[in-house]
Amino acid sequence: MTSQATPAPLLIVESPSKAEKIGEMFQGQFKVMATYGHICDLRRNPRVGVGIYRDSMQGDYVLTSDANRRIDGTRAVERIRKYLRDNPGTTVYIGTDDDREGESIAAFVTKYLQLKNPKRMRFSAITREQIEHAFQHADRIDWNAVASREARRLLDRIIEYVASPVLTPQFNKKGIAADRVQTAVEALVIERERKIRNYVAQTYYTVHVDLRGWQAEWQYRAPSIPGKGPKPNSEYDIDDATQRCFDAELAKAVSKQRGLAIESLEDQVEQCLPPPPFNTYSLLQAANRIFGWDAETTMHVAQKLFEGDGSGHGHITYHRTSSLNIDAGTVEEIRALLRAQGEVVPTTLNRSTIKTRNAQEGREAIRPAYIDVEEAGASDEQRALYKLIRERALYSQLAPARFVVRRITLIDARNTNRFVAKDRALLEAGWLESPVANSPVLQDDDGSRWEDRATIRLPRLAPGSAVNVGYAEVRSHTTQTPPRYTLISLAAKLEKLGIGRPATLAAILKGVPTKGTVKLRMDGTLEASPLAEKCYDVLYPCFGFSHIGYTAELEAALDQIAKGTLDGPRLVGHVWDRLDADCAALRHQEAGATS
Incomplete structure (x- = not known):
């Protein structure tokens, strides 16, 4: 990767564990040094104001300096600067984490070491293959980040x-x-x-009608009230967006409907994909549900797996991500493994259709660095979390289940109240018939399992068809304390x-x-x-x-x-x-x- 006539390239990372791991991996090919995190911050005791120049909106940054702290920007910069002084002509690469924090560290390293056009390496796992690829495709610091x-x-x-x-x-x-x-x-x-x-418990009402062998439910719609000003904080805490009818007399009046008409009938084929690989949020929830871990424990164990605690390489990709997808090459490896295990895989790659707010679509979800490695980690906790991450990544590529879904909307004679009936029938079981379908790792993040539904029993009726109500039932429910x-x-x-x-x-x-x-x-x-x-x-x-x-x-x-x-x-x-x-x-x- 480098000739004998020039010094070995210097790779600067933020973590000493990462530096040690990469140094062992590329003995003599790279000199690897760590910053021990952020090397500078806004001045703690600003000489003027808040430590920000208001005319330019730029921060008054200084190198951190504390002999009692492990993170000491002054010592880190002096150490790296001395190496560069002793090894003139060294090409500098910066391989801090591929996120905005890592990009910021790279920028300040460039500033305080007075580097000219350092090469920025980005890799999602601490493996030889990923780092060599990043070395060959090094680019510039992302100044927008x-x-x-x-x-x-x-x-x-x-x-x-x-x-x-x-x-x-x-x-x-x-x-x-x-x-x-x-x-x-x-x-x-x-x-x-x-x-x-x-909290005061409230009673709300639903109306269910029997239509001579099939049922439909009233779709209550609360009157819309124009908003005035920004949405108050109290409304952001509302999790249940279901429209509820708290008027017993209204529900009773709706239940007296005896003649309805078909407004629409829709048949659609829907896919049910297995849950996608973990991102940071879903990993925290799964580890809490399955192991009882808090967020700090999960992130600490994941960091150890990322750095490859007790091993010559990292075990998982970067664990701070909002993406739910993994790269196509790894997906092909997963599909080959699943086929070897007798599992059914789809003809096309599974890509998550779940959209999270501000997801980093260009990055990967959390997955094993080497998908064929069944066990990894230096402790029971690391091995347990690795197993969870690996299984979720593997099973995310099982064949989707396919259902035909029928939805019938009915309306009363005055066009004011709508009733909906919905059912689905299984066309292809896909991953639902796999032996792993009931594994805890394939539960939703709220702990519920994907379940098959009964076959369709709804009739095929043309829009405008009249339907008589056999009987109607008003059911009362009580709200629960959040x-x-x-x-x-x-x-x-x-x-x-x-x-x-x-x-x-x-x-x-x-x-x-x-x-x-x-x-x-x-x-x-x-x-x-x-x-x-x-x-x-x-x-x-x-x-x-x-x-x-x-x-x-x-x-x-x-x-x-x-x-x-x-x-x-x-x-x-x-x-x-x-x-x-x-x-x-x-x-x-x-x-x-x-x-």
């Missing part, structure tokens, strides 16, 4: 330094701090706590709302019960403290960053910066201006209260 990460860091600093002083006099308590993402995350916990505290969040169910909610990213998710979840405002109960659920609610009640009326919808919008804006479609400094300036206005509004409100 760098801009996105730096905008995120500046936004976090601005909100912490500008809004936190507002809270301190309110509570006469040190350590109370505002946090851009954490405040919105805690809002979910607080809104749920208030729902539980104030459960408290766990860290895992909170992660699922954050994914659904588009808040946080795989690279930051573990830190977000770790911070929830350690800030002193949210308590982790003995049963693993989260409970907001009175202090948390008081802080929330101060922030929510005045500060946009405490609104869940605004936080999700900022996350989407950061994604736009990463794509090059939005200017980072412009976003930071806009948020800062709004924060100043929010602070002024609060001061005005306080002045009015004391006058």
Whole structure:
């Protein structure tokens, strides 16, 4: 890979474990050195303001320097700089993680080492094949990703330094701090706590009609109410979007319908794919459901597998990802393995049709580095998680099941109430008839299994056909108290709302019960403290960053910066201006209260 006449290329990575692994793998071919994480940060004690130059919206960054810390940017830069001084003419490659955090480290390494056009290597697994491929296809630093990460860091600093002083006099308590993402995350916990505290069970009604051998259900539609202003935080906590009728008299009146007409009949063939490979969110949920692990444990074990703890190479691909797909070459290897095991594989590759918000479609889901390796890991926990990841990746390529689905919509004589009947019949069992179909790894993330349904018993009727109701039944149901969040169910909610990213998710979840405002109960659920609610009640009326919808919008804006479609400094300036206005509004409100 390099001639004897020139120094071996230098590969800079962030992790010492990764450096050691790659160094052993390419003895003499690469010199590998680690930064030990981020080498710099915004100045802790800014000389002026918040450590950000407002005229340019650029951060006042300095190398980290702490002899007592393992992460010390000053020492890392000095060490690498000395090597380059002693080995002139060395070609520098940067192989930090393939995410925005890794891209930021690469950018600051370039800046502080004064490198000219370093080569950027990206690999999803620590294996010889992946690293050689990355070496041969090295390109440039993704400056859009760098801009996105730096905008995120500046936004976090601005909100912490500008809004936190507002809270301190309110509570006469040190350590109370505002946090851009954490405040919105805690809002979910607080809104749920208030729902539980104030919960009053309600009775709702459904109407079911018998149509002489088949049944249909009334499709209640609540009157739409035009929204005014941004959606309140309390509505983001609503998980059940089902339309419910709480009017007993209305349900009773609907049940008196005796003549209906067929409005439409649709027959469609639907595919039921096996669950896709894991991404960060689904891995956290599965490990919690099957092993009882919290998010921190799962990510720690996954990190060990990624780095290849106790082995000469990594065992899994990068575990901080929102993608649900794996590369075509690995899929072909999986299909060959499944055929050898007597399983049925589809004629075309399975690609996930599940869309997650802001998914990194260009990257891979979590999979084994070598799919044919059945067992890997240096501990029982690592081996268990590896087995889970491997089985999910393997089984994701089983043949899909195919159903014919019939949906009949009926309408009453006044065209006001609709009833729907739906059924399906199995055409091809696909993966549902596999011996592994009932494996826990193929459960949905909520723990439910895919199940076959009864054969179609619905008649084929032409639109406009009259149908007589044999009898109608009004059924009453009672709403249930919503459960408290766990860290895992909170992660699922954050994914659904588009808040946080795989690279930051573990830190977000770790911070929830350690800030002193949210308590982790003995049963693993989260409970907001009175202090948390008081802080929330101060922030929510005045500060946009405490609104869940605004936080999700900022996350989407950061994604736009990463794509090059939005200017980072412009976003930071806009948020800062709004924060100043929010602070002024609060001061005005306080002045009015004391006058």
